Each structure stands twice: as structure tokens, then as C-alpha cells.
Amino acid sequence: MQIMGLLLxxxxxxxxxILVASFFFAIGGTLGSFLNVxxxxxxxxxxxxxxxSHCPACRAVIRARDNIPMLGWLLLRGRCRDCGVAIAVAYPLVELSCAIVVGLVASVEVLSGGANLPIAWAGVSNGQRGIDGLLWQTNWRLLGICLDHCFVLVTLLAWSLFERNAQPLPTNWFRATIVLAVGAAMLWPMxxxxxxxxxxPQWLLSPDWLRALIISTAGIAVGRLVGGQLDRPMVSSGLMLIGAALGWQAVVAISIALLIVVGSFFAVVGRNGPKRASQTSDLVxxxxxxxLVWRWVG
Ligand SMILES: [Zn+2]
Known part of the structure; x- marks a missing residue:
């Protein structure tokens, strides 16, 4: 009887x-590992x-099994296998952040069949979801959207690490990212x-590539406008990317949320310190x- 119960x-x-979600979290961790590089x-x-990859202290090549995101660091207890020098906890934390961000968004979008997306995209869910939509009857529309979103999130995370290290964002990288985001939308207006x-009006909506270009340009312009009010160039670049990929509405909603959440958090916690401005990590x-809640706010 008990065995029957267990089988049921x-x-x-x-x-x-579970398999699909684990896959996305693992991909996220691996991308985080790449971001560290x-x-x-x-x-x-x-x-x-x-x-x-080398150990920065002894130059020994890092073995493949020690290079597994998060696990490698945990199994080595945060020390180099060869010289024993401490490996900063920031490395596994970056991998964890990336695993959570990519894993959450990709899992929710693919497992729900795009239930988090705005109504205007209702057509997206007319397809397979979960493992069927991934492997057997691939739902390319949904996967394309999911990939686009992960691209934006991972790029923002990379930029936030540059900001943390007080490194300027290479201009070519910023331009290439914007061109890629706008170009992808023009090629695949969905x-x-x-x-x-x-x-x-109808003349604004056709042809599709023009509609996409107008939406992205408006998003970049609003991102630049709002970002110009901040004194953080990286947050400003991030808002422009969000505008290019998700539209100006996203820039406005995310900026307001940042103002309320980050503003009130530091008003309570940082009473004695200077008020901290929004950082790119807050943007991520x-x-x-x-x-995750786009349908209900967009
Ligand atoms: Zn070493």
C-alpha cells in the first residue's frame, strides 16, 4: 500500500x-561564471x-571540476586548490545572482506559456509550454521573447559589475548592445x-519593422531623458537598454519603482549616512x- 502511495x-x-527550471538555473549560473571572466x-x-581561467595569485590553470558555478567555490571552501589563497566570495555571489535572475524569468515565461506577458502579446501563449514547448513542439515565439529578456538582464548584470568596480562601460559595447536590441525587434516584431x-493610429503600426523602430526609439529617448536626471551614467545606459527592448512604459514603471523602493529603504536604513543613489544592481x-508581473502593470 505504501509503495502504491509513493508511486502515485x-x-x-x-x-x-522541475527539469526545465533546473536547466534554466544552471544556464544562469554558467552565464554568471562567464560574467566573472x-x-x-x-x-x-x-x-x-x-x-x-587562472588563479590570479599562483597562475595555476583552474580545473574544469573546480570551475562549476557556485559548487566549485563551495567544495574548495573558497580557496585556490594549488596555493590556498582565498577566492573572493563575490565570484559565487555573481553566479548565484545570475542563476536566480535568468532562472526565475526563463522558468516563469516558459513554464506558464508567457502568462506574465502583456495582453497585447496574448498570441504568444497559443503554443506549447514547459518541456513540450522547449523540446518536442518548440514554441519559437516564446523562446525568442525569453531569450531577449535574458539578454537584457544578463547585460544589465554585467554593467552593474563594471559599475561596482568603478570601470567605465566601453562605448562600443553599449552601442553594439543597443543596435542588437533594436535590430532584433525590427527583424522579429513579436x-x-x-x-x-x-x-x-494604423499608419504608425505598419510596416512591422517601422513600428518596432518607433517603439524602440521612443524607449531609448525616454531612457535617456530619465537617466539624464541621475548622476550615474551606468544606470542611464541601463534605462536606455530597457527602453530599447521593453518600451518607454517599462522605463517609467521601473524608474518609479526604483525611486519608491530604494528611496524609502535607504531613508529608513541609512538615517545616519548619506542617501545612496540607485545603482545598476537595483535596476537588475x-x-x-x-x-514577472508585466501583464498586471504594463
Ligand atoms: Zn592559486
């Missing part, structure tokens, strides 16, 4: 969904693709979230939340 319970567990090497003008106005967090 095992059957009720959504293994496919980018942040370390780009300011030194080193290749981010070629060359194995990536675009909402129209530039609630009731746009707020954009993640925004994407």
Missing part, C-alpha cells in the same frame, strides 16, 4: 517542469573567449512588448520583478 506521489510530481578580462583588454501609444532586480 511520484507520478504527481511535475518532473518535466568578462569583468576580470575586458578592462585588461584580454580575450574573453580564449585562454583558460519581440516588442506594447505599442508606443495605447491606441496608435527591479527589471526582473517588472518582467
Amino acid at each position: 506521489w511520484l507520478e504527481a510530481v511535475p518532473w518535466g517542469d 568578462v569583468v576580470h578580462r575586458v578592462p585588461r583588454s584580454e580575450s574573453v573567449v580564449f585562454g583558460r 519581440l516588442q512588448p506594447v505599442d508606443v501609444l495605447p491606441h496608435s 532586480m527591479m527589471t526582473t520583478v517588472y518582467l
Whole structure:
């Protein structure tokens, strides 16, 4: 009897969904590991693709099994296997942040069939969700949107690490990111979230690539306008990317949320210290939340 109960319970567990979510969290952790490499090497003008990772102290090549996101650091108890020098806890924390941000957004979008997306995108959910939409009857629309969102989040996370290290954002990287975000929307207009106005006239809506270009340009302009009020260039760049990919509405909603949440948090916690301005890491967090509740706020 007990075995029957166990079997029934095992059957009720959504293994496919768990597998998909684990996959996305693992991808996120791996991207976080790559971000650590980018942040370390780009300011030194080193290749981010070629060359194995070295211990900065003893130059020993880091073994593949020690390079597993988060786990590698935990198993080594935060020390280099060769020379025993301490490895900063920031490395696994970056991997964890990236795993959470990518894992959460990708899992919610793919497992729910895009239920978090605005009504204007209702067509997206007319397809397979979960593991079916990933493997057997691939839901390309949904995966494309999901990829677009992960691209924005991972880029913002990378920029927040540059900001933390007081490294300026390479201009070419910023431009290439914006061109990629706008270009992707022009090629696949279904990536675009909402129209530039609630009731746009028809001439504004066709052809599709022009509509996408108008939405992205308005988003970049509002991002620049709002970002110009801040004295943090990186947050300003981040808002422009959000505008290019998600539209001006996202810039406004995320800026207001930042003002309220970060502003009130530091008004309570930092009574004795100077008020802290919003950082790009706050932008990553707020954009993640925004994407998860988009349908209900957008
Ligand atoms: Zn070492």
C-alpha cells in the first residue's frame, strides 16, 4: 500500500517542469561564471573567449571540476586548490545572482506559456509550454521573447559589475548592445512588448519593422531623458537598454519603482549616512520583478 502511495506521489510530481527550471538555473549560473571572466578580462583588454581561467595569485590553470558555478567555490571552501589563497566570495555571489535572475524569468515565461506577458502579446501563449514547448513542439515565439529578456538582464548584470568596480562601460559595447536590441525587434516584431501609444493610429503600426523602430526609439529617448536626471551614467545606459527592448512604459514603471523602493529603504536604513543613489544592481532586480508581473502593470 505504501509503495502504491509513493508511486502515485511520484507520478504527481511535475518532473518535466522541475527539469526545465533546473536547466534554466544552471544556464544562469554558467552565464554568471562567464560574467566573472568578462569583468576580470575586458578592462585588461584580454580575450574573453580564449585562454583558460587562472588563479590570479599562483597562475595555476583552474580545473574544469573546480570551475562549476557556485559548487566549485563551495567544495574548495573558497580557496585556490594549488596555493590556498582565498577566492573572493563575490565570484559565487555573481553566479548565484545570475542563476536566480535568468532562472526565475526563463522558468516563469516558459513554464506558464508567457502568462506574465502583456495582453497585447496574448498570441504568444497559443503554443506549447514547459518541456513540450522547449523540446518536442518548440514554441519559437516564446523562446525568442525569453531569450531577449535574458539578454537584457544578463547585460544589465554585467554593467552593474563594471559599475561596482568603478570601470567605465566601453562605448562600443553599449552601442553594439543597443543596435542588437533594436535590430532584433525590427527583424522579429513579436519581440516588442506594447505599442508606443495605447491606441496608435494604423499608419504608425505598419510596416512591422517601422513600428518596432518607433517603439524602440521612443524607449531609448525616454531612457535617456530619465537617466539624464541621475548622476550615474551606468544606470542611464541601463534605462536606455530597457527602453530599447521593453518600451518607454517599462522605463517609467521601473524608474518609479526604483525611486519608491530604494528611496524609502535607504531613508529608513541609512538615517545616519548619506542617501545612496540607485545603482545598476537595483535596476537588475527591479527589471526582473517588472518582467514577472508585466501583464498586471504594463
Ligand atoms: Zn592559486
